[in-house]
Amino acid sequence: MSEAVIHDHDSHDDHHDHKPTGIGRWLFSTNHKDIGTMYLVFALIMFFIGGAMAMVIRLELFQPGMQYVDPQFFNSMTTVHALVMIFGALMPAGVGLANWMIPIMIGAPDMAMPRMNNMSFWILPFAFTLLLSTFFMAGGAPAGGWTMYPPLVLQLDHGFPFLIFAVHFLGISSIMGAINIIATVFNMRAPGMTFMRLPLFVWTWIITAFLLIASMPVLAGAVTMLLTDKYFGTAFFNAAGGGDPVMFQHVFWFFGHPEVYILVLPSFGVISQIIPTFSRKPLFGYASMVYATASIAFLSFFVWAHHMFTVGMPLTGELFFMYATMSIAVPTGVKIFNWMATMWKGAMTFETPMLFAIGVLFMFSIGGFSGLMMGITPVDFQYHDTYFIVAHFHYVIVPGIIFGIIGGVYFWLPKWTGHMYDETLGKWHFWLSTISVNILFFPMHFVGLAGMPRRIPDYNVQFTDWNQIISLGGFAFGLSQLIFVWVIIKCVRGGEKATDQVWEGAHGLEWTLPSPPPFHSFTTPPQVTDATAHS
Amino acid sequence: MQAATRTAKKLTLVAIAMFGFGYALVPLYDVFCDITGINGKTGEISQAEADSATVDTNRLITVEFDTNVNSALPWKFIAAEYKMKVHPGEVAEAVFIAENQSDTAIAGRAVPSVAPAKASLFFNKTECFCFTRQVLEPGERKEMVVRFVVDSDLPEKISTMTLSYTFFDALDGEEETVTANTIGANNSKG
Numbered sequence: 001m002s003e004a005v006i007h008d009h010d011s012h013d014d015h016h017d018h019k020p021t022g023i024g025r026w027l028f029s030t031n032h033k034d035i036g037t038m039y040l041v042f043a044l045i046m047f048f049i050g051g052a053m054a055m056v057i058r059l060e061l062f063q064p065g066m067q068y069v070d071p072q073f074f075n076s077m078t079t080v081h082a083l084v085m086i087f088g089a090l091m092p093a094g095v096g097l098a099n100w101m102i103p104i105m106i107g108a109p110d111m112a113m114p115r116m117n118n119m120s121f122w123i124l125p126f127a128f129t130l131l132l133s134t135f136f137m138a139g140g141a142p143a144g145g146w147t148m149y150p151p152l153v154l155q156l157d158h159g160f161p162f163l164i165f166a167v168h169f170l171g172i173s174s175i176m177g178a179i180n181i182i183a184t185v186f187n188m189r190a191p192g193m194t195f196m197r198l199p200l201f202v203w204t205w206i207i208t209a210f211l212l213i214a215s216m217p218v219l220a221g222a223v224t225m226l227l228t229d230k231y232f233g234t235a236f237f238n239a240a241g242g243g244d245p246v247m248f249q250h251v252f253w254f255f256g257h258p259e260v261y262i263l264v265l266p267s268f269g270v271i272s273q274i275i276p277t278f279s280r281k282p283l284f285g286y287a288s289m290v291y292a293t294a295s296i297a298f299l300s301f302f303v304w305a306h307h308m309f310t311v312g313m314p315l316t317g318e319l320f321f322m323y324a325t326m327s328i329a330v331p332t333g334v335k336i337f338n339w340m341a342t343m344w345k346g347a348m349t350f351e352t353p354m355l356f357a358i359g360v361l362f363m364f365s366i367g368g369f370s371g372l373m374m375g376i377t378p379v380d381f382q383y384h385d386t387y388f389i390v391a392h393f394h395y396v397i398v399p400g401i402i403f404g405i406i407g408g409v410y411f412w413l414p415k416w417t418g419h420m421y422d423e424t425l426g427k428w429h430f431w432l433s434t435i436s437v438n439i440l441f442f443p444m445h446f447v448g449l450a451g452m453p454r455r456i457p458d459y460n461v462q463f464t465d466w467n468q469i470i471s472l473g474g475f476a477f478g479l480s481q482l483i484f485v486w487v488i489i490k491c492v493r494g495g496e497k498a499t500d501q502v503w504e505g506a507h508g509l510e511w512t513l514p515s516p517p518p519f520h521s522f523t524t525p526p527q528v529t530d531a532t533a534h535s
Numbered sequence: 536m537q538a539a540t541r542t543a544k545k546l547t548l549v550a551i552a553m554f555g556f557g558y559a560l561v562p563l564y565d566v567f568c569d570i571t572g573i574n575g576k577t578g579e580i581s582q583a584e585a586d587s588a589t590v591d592t593n594r595l596i597t598v599e600f601d602t603n604v605n606s607a608l609p610w611k612f613i614a615a616e617y618k619m620k621v622h623p624g625e626v627a628e629a630v631f632i633a634e635n636q637s638d639t640a641i642a643g644r645a646v647p648s649v650a651p652a653k654a655s656l657f658f659n660k661t662e663c664f665c666f667t668r669q670v671l672e673p674g675e676r677k678e679m680v681v682r683f684v685v686d687s688d689l690p691e692k693i694s695t696m697t698l699s700y701t702f703f704d705a706l707d708g709e710e711e712t713v714t715a716n717t718i719g720a721n722n723s724k725g
Contacts, residue, residue: 112539179546187539217550221557236561239646240605240703247564251557314573314652 019519027122030114031519032099035121037416039096040409042124044485046088047402049132051478053081058474064461074457075143080131082146086263087170088128090397093405094266095120095177098205101412102181104510104517105199107190107526112183120176127169134159145455147252148223150237150245154230164227171216178209178216190509192528196290199508200283203290204269207297211258211265214301219255222248246311253304261300264364264396265293267404268335271357273508274411275339278354279346280505285338292331292338299328309380318377325375329368336365351503352426356407359399359434367395370445385455388448394441398477399434406433406484413488414502418516419495425487432480439473508533573652580659585684590624596685600629601699608704609637610671615678623687631664631679633702635671642670644705647698654696657686668705 019025029035056077060068069077099117103110111117134141139157142148148163156163185198185206198206225236226248235241237248276283283289305313305321313321339361348354370392374380383389406429414420443466448454452463459467498515509532513521526532598621600614615630635641645665649655664679671677681698 113543116543175550179543179550182546183539183542186542213546213550214553217553218557218560221554225558225561238703239701240644240705244564247561250564251560254557254560312652314571 028118030110030118032103032111032114032117033416033517033519035111035117036096036098036100038121039092039099039124042121043089043093043096043405044488046084046092046128047481050081050084050089051481053077053084054474055478057081058471060457061459061467062471063468064459064464066458069457071457072140072143075145075455076135076141078455079142079144079146080135083131083142083166084128085397086146086259087167087174088124090263090401090405091170091174092124094205094208094263095174097201097266097270097405097408097412098177098181100416101510102184102202102205103188104513104521105202105508106185106188106193107509107522107528108184108188109520109523109525111180112188113180116176117180120173120180123169123173123176127166127173130162130169131166134162137162147249147256148226149252150226150229150248153226160230161227164223167223168220171220174212175216178212181205181209182213190522190525190528193509193533196287197528197530197533200272200286200289201266201269204265204272204293207293208262208265211262211297211300215255215258215262218251219259222251222255225251246308249308249311250304253307254301256307257304258297258300260396261297263401264404265297267360267401267408268293270404270408270411271339271360274353274357274407275342275361277411277503277505277507278351278357279343279348281342281346283338284341284344285334288334289338292334295331296328299324299331303328306375306377306380309377310384322375322377326372329372332368336361336368347505351410352421352423352430353407353411355427355430356403356410359403359430360407363395363399363403363434363437367392367397367400370395383448385453386448387444387452387454390454391441391444391448394444398441399437403433409484409488411503412510413491414498415510415513415515415517417492417495418498418514419491420498420502421487421491421495425483425490429480429483429487432483433477436473436476436480440470440477441473443470443473571656573655580661580684582661585626585659585661585682588624588626588684589687590622591687592622594623594689595620596623596689596693597695598627598629598683598685599695599697600631601697602631603699603701605701605703608641608643608702610635610641610643610702612700612702621685623685623689626661626682626684629681629683629698631681631700632676633669633671633679634676635673638673640670640672642668642705643702644668645700645702647700650697650699651693654689654693657689657693658696658698659684659686665700 019031020028026034026038029038054077056069057074060066060074060077099111102108132141137158139159141159142153142156142163144152144156148167153163154160185202189198225234228234229236229238229243235243237243237245239245272283272289303321303325305317306325309318309321350358370388374383374389374392410421410426447459447463447466447470450463452459500514501511502515503511509522509526509528510517512526512532597618599618600616602612602614604610604612611634613632615632619627619629621627633643647663647665649658660681660683662680662682664681669677669679683698685696
């Protein structure tokens with residue numbers, strides 16, 4: 001399917017201007033639009049691979065007792081599902097949107113480091129080949145959870161170094177991508193495109209890029225310590241050698257919490273573009289949006305231990321991390337209210353991108369509220385490692401982040417392809433996804449509160465009814481995503497011709513280019529004024 | 536393009552520095568635990584200091600002992616007495632017994648922990664078998680001593696504290712202190 005997408009894209013872009021042909025166009029590409037497309041297609045493929053693993057998990061959990069897979073494989077499914085979705089689907093999708101949109105949003109001819117851009121993409125398929133090849137190795141794929149806690153992760157057999165090096169490669173890829181984005185925005189803005197005139201999507205990506213540069217190397221360090229612990233005789237995490245396994249959790253979550261915002265901020269950026277467009281009003285509180293995003297990013301480095309309240313921290317530590325966690329709700333609340341104020345008294349229409357953006361607003365907030373619940377230390381002891389936490393982070397990730405990315409794809413698809421997508425199918429996709437995602441994740445709160453532990457292939461029979469509902473929701477959600485693929489393929493192949501502006505309420509440099517934009521755009525930088533700046 | 540390259544170089548340096556910071560977290564973590572007395576980091580004082588401490592005969596503190604053996608180590612490890620009562624400031628001695636139940640010589644290392652965590656900074660050891668590796672010959676049974684003083688400044692509301700030890704396999708090696716090498720071999724075995 002992905003092949004079809006690539007080739008069709010190729011064929012109808014041909015007459016615009018000169019570009020390389022054949023497979024070389026993609027392998028050696030230094031064009032931000034092509035690399036953006038490759039990132040997005042790669043992310044979509046990984047979304048379905050990770051999704052297939054989720055389907056295995058839900059199939060096994062349809063009934064209590066062991067049905068289809070053995071426990072070790074089930075554990076591999078939960079572990080690799082997470083790794084594939086986070087590092088293979090969400091992050092590359094975000095980088096793909098950044099690659100496509102940032103240069104044409106700031107009036108730059110391309111990314112600052114086009115060759116590095118090519119490399120950061122092409123590392124990904126190799127990294128995932130390493131990771132997914134572990135399924136065929138002695139000892140199987142990683143099964144100790146995506147957080148790779150020692151000593152459990154050290155029991156992984158031949159797959160262990162593959163896991164570690166895959167994480168290294170993914171880290172290098174995303175750090176290079178982040179450096180590229182910052183270098184581009186800092187140095188290649190069109191005349192008049194001041195920082196406070198940047199579209200909010202660009203702002204969220206600058207901040208995300210700084211988070212990546214600050215946190216991914218720490219993860220690289222942590223997994224390197226795991227590697228040397230296993231093979232080179234160090235004892236960072238081994239009590240017998242004076243190390244401490246709990247320290248891994250601290251180092252990991254020092255990366256892990258900023259990572260949460262690395263995933264979500266680009267999605268916030270996307271909906272900050274969509275909501276003003278379909279409300280036909282400028283974004284409410286632009287400056288406060290920028291500062292709120294920066295505050296969220298800054299605070300994200302001081303809350304990591306809320307992932308590990310139950311390890312036996314001193315009371316002072318638990319209180320500090322509880323208050324720090326709660327304080328993140330303030331800038332997040334600013335953003336949510338700004339989006340609502342943007343819609344207030346706007347001339348709203350509800351095309352598919354807007355539906356997804358509003359979906360994010362509603363359902364991300366549900367995930368945000370359950371997050372606040374778990375941020376309260378004493379009650380977290382009940383929620384820890386149950387399906388409640390699974391419900392929480394899936395609410396922020398699936399309808400929070402993935403809906404944002406999907407909304408962005410619908411929003412910019414006419415710009416990318418030059419054709420309008422099928423609005424009816426888009427609406428079907430939205431409503432089926434929204435209904436099924438709630439059937440899938442909402443009951444997880446209930447079984448979690450009732451005590452069903454996460455990452456276990458079997459459960460007490462009392463949880464059967466809810467789990468069957470959850471599984472049905474899961475299958476429905478998985479199938480609904482096929483509509484998305486259909487819409488994309490249909491849109492790439494043809495459809496109603498899109499105008500340059502595409503959406504009536506759209507403002508910004510990207511909408512001044514033809515749809516699809518020429519292979520090389522803004523070779524002479526445009527002059528930006530207040531009138532032509534962000535929507 | 537020059538300016539962009541400069542930005543990229545600076546950011547690369549930041550990324551490398553953050554990789555280093557990941558490693559710097561390891562000693563920082565130890566320092567933090569030492570200061571706060573968490574994670575088994577008890578106080579340590581010299582014999583002379585312990586002898587000169589004033590004994591507070593008005594208070595009696597119950598010290599409980601808990602012993603564990605890591606599943607990879609074929610040892611038996613018990614406390615001679617599981618509970619004792621001491622006055623703050625008084626030098627007390629607890630005896631632990633370890634027995635190697637295998638037919639090979641094995642080095643073990645005991646990792647301590649004190650509960651409640653608040654009490655750990657007031658629990659001062661002058662001598663402990665946990666300071667060094669312990670090597671037991673096949674079938675050998677060894678009595679090991681912990682000499683400690685409970686600080687008179689121990690908060691009033693703490694009347695009981697628990698000292699827990701877990702013995703881990705430190706594997707063979709001649710050195711007196713455990714080096715990293717012995718641990719890696721242990722891991723690859725499991």
